[in-house]
Each structure stands twice: as C-alpha cells, then as structure tokens.
Amino acid sequence: MKRGKTLLILCAILVIAIVAIIVEKAVKQHIDTVNTIDEEVFTIDEDDLTQVAIEYNDDSVTLVQNDSTWQISDDTDFPVDQDYVADMLSYFESVHASFIIDDVENYAQYGLDSPEATITFSTADGDSVITFGDFSTIDEKRYICVDKKSVYLIDEDILQYVSGSQDDFLDRDEVYDYSQITSVVVAGDGEANVVYDPDGEYTYTDDYDFYYVDGDDYSPVSESKVTSFVEKLSSMDLTEYETYKATDDDLADYGLDNPTLKVTITGEIPADDSEEDSDDAAVESQTQTIYFAKADDADTAYLYFEGSTIVYAITADDYDDIADVSYGTLRPTEVVSVDWTNVAQLSVDIDDEAYIVNVEYDEKDGNTYTVDDETVDFVTATSLIDSLSLTEVGDDYSKGTEELAFAITLNDEDATVVNVVLYQYDGDSCVVVVDGKTVGLCSRTSMSSLREEITSSILNKGKEVEETEEDSTTDD
Structure with missing residues (x-):
C-alpha cells in the first residue's frame, strides 16, 4: 500500500512539473505576425551606388563604382565585366514579396541567423543590407531580411543571379x-585562307559564296563548315585563366611569344547605336586575332586575344579540334553541284562505251533527256549524281581502273564542261577526280548505284514512250 501511494505521489509531482514547463514556455513564446502582401520591399538604382559588398557562403567580393565604372575594391587591375554587374544589379531594382513577417525575435527559424548570403548596398545616403535565408517549406520561396527588420518571402529567388566569386566578374x-563572316585566316598547326565573295566567278556554279585561296586559285568551300569552325572558337571554354594582366614575359612563359596556331577572323557586326532587329541596321567590320600555344605532348594549351591581357587555358583536345582545319575539312562534300535546268548535255563513258545524253529544259514540263533522239528516264540518275559525296578529301590516292566517267556541259555562254572520273581504289571506295584534279574518295556503293542507273536508263531508251503509246491505244 505504501509503495502504491508513493508511486501516485511521484506521478503527481511529475505531472505538476510538466505543466509548469508548458506554462513557462507558453508565457515566453513569441508568435510572429505573418501577413500577405504584394508590394515592392526593396529598390536600388545602379547610378546611385558607390559600393556593393557581397558575402556568399565562403566567397566574398566588394565592388566599387568610380566614374560609372565598376572595379574590384582591392584589385583595380582586375578587368570587371560591366555588363555582368549591371545585369546582376538589375534584379534589385524592384524586389517584390508575397508575405511579410513582423515582430521577428527568432531569425534562426528563417535561416537568417547564419544567412546564405549578405549583400550591402552603399550610397551617399548610407547602407542597405539584404540577408538571404532558407526557403519556406510550403511554397519554396526564399526568406530575406532587409536592414535587420522585417522578414519577407520574395516572389523570385534573386540570389541565383548573384555571385561572390571574383572570377565570375572577369x-x-x-x-x-x-x-x-568575310574572311578566316589560319596559320600554324592548322592552315586556311578563306574569303567571302558571293559575286566571284571562280567556278562553274554560283552555289558557293566562300572560297579557299591558294595563290591565284580559288576553290569553293562549304559555308556551313566555315561557320562551324568559327562556332568552335565561339564555344571555347574560357573558364580557366592563368593571368588577367599578362606581360610580355608572361606570354613567353606560356609559349605565346611564338604561337603554334594563329586564327584571324574578319566579319560584320552591328554598329554601335544601331538597331539590331532593323532590316537596314548599320554594320561595321571587325577583325579578331587569337593566338594559341601548345607544347608537344602537353595536356593543356594556352591562348590570348590580340589586345587583351588575359591568358586562358584549354585542353589539348580542344586545341587539336580547332587546329584541325584545312581545305580538306572545309571543302563541300558534294562531288559536283549543278543546276540541271542549266545543263545542255551529259556524256558518259562506261566500259569503253561512250553515250551522249542531250538535255532540253521547258519551264512547264521541266527537263527532257534523250539518247539518239529517243527519250530516256534520267531523273534518278541526276539525283544520284547530286548525292555523290566525298567520304574523304585529299589528293594523295593511288588510282586503279577507271570505273565511270561523265562530263556535264552547261548551257552557258562558254559551254562550260565539268569532268568527273571515278577510279577503283579498294573494295569500299573510289578515287574522285574533278576537272583533272584528285579531290578525294567516294563510296564505291554510290558509284555502283549510279553506274547501274545510267546503264539501265540508256539501255531502256524510248521504252517509256512506247509503253505510254500502247496504253493510249488500249484505252481507245
């Protein structure tokens, strides 16, 4: 009995203690006031700012504005990207919030006791401070605090546009x-001299606007391949840099005093103060030269732009990809490019047999092909000629037996003739010779298909017309 009474007394004491603790916490607890709002809670004007100090996790950077130019406060030689700073600050011109939390006593519950980031905006009138806390669990909106007062839930997480790393401001x-693009000149490990000349009359067709210049010779190259080469340069990863204030001695240290590759691009860009979207927007010509250096067997290559003091590091693979430029990489893949409405005649040699295919064009009916005054169905053959493409480009291939030759005579003032000869090379390829010049290899399967189609068309000359006439007689 005594033991039971003792247990009851102890339980009663425990209950009283628990109640006392709850009451004490209830008395001390402070309930924050949360209200829904839709208003601007912070604004700045870039022109009014004299300094912006950013602390973001373990990074920090302080920017100062002098004569409308932003600089790193403790490193005025650092080239600051003015557009990057302006873009970042634009998100603070008008900060909107969805909720306001007043009478805050415990900033820790919003992650604001140890904020993820703190930004101090300084003007002639003083400082304004924004601290960035956690995200709300309900709607994943960011908590911020302005000048250590009210807490807000902002509509957009503008912290994503902020960096505390100095390198990001480079x-x-x-x-x-x-x-x-008007010209591309490459020297060193790569070689090219390409010009844009849409009015140039260097070849039998006007399909090409870019030409590879070798002395007095102008050979057409693919516009898409020229553009692709420039895009390689545009997409170089320049994240890693060695120095932003290179001296002549620094350039020598990286081998850039004696570059292994030099690329010069000239082209048109929108002129200053011109409207880019306007049809008659003014343009100006600009030339850029990029110097590269890579030591044999090195894993890294270095580069800098003429007129710049920044030396960048790229991988050896990226360097090799850029250096892999030549006439061979830029030449169009098609063996020939002709407008069949402007063809007068096609001569074909197969197994020592020569055939002449005459062509007549009519605006209404298109082309008519005849051999010995008899109509032939040659449309598929012309399509196969159009699709005949190079699998490799080059001029150093051993020619075997001639397998197919054809000459296309154009209907122009000079009766221009384009000669194509295909020779056996191996079981998979044929050597392609255009106008007496070896240009590369093509698929032997493509050659065989073209040869068979031409042979079939010529052997079946006139049959299509006869069958049509027979069908007409039967119908009568």
Missing part, C-alpha cells in the same frame, strides 16, 4: 557574334 574575351 570580363572574359569572346568571339564576336558576326552577322557575316
């Missing part, structure tokens, strides 16, 4: 976004 060089 005004990195970049290849211009050319509206028209």
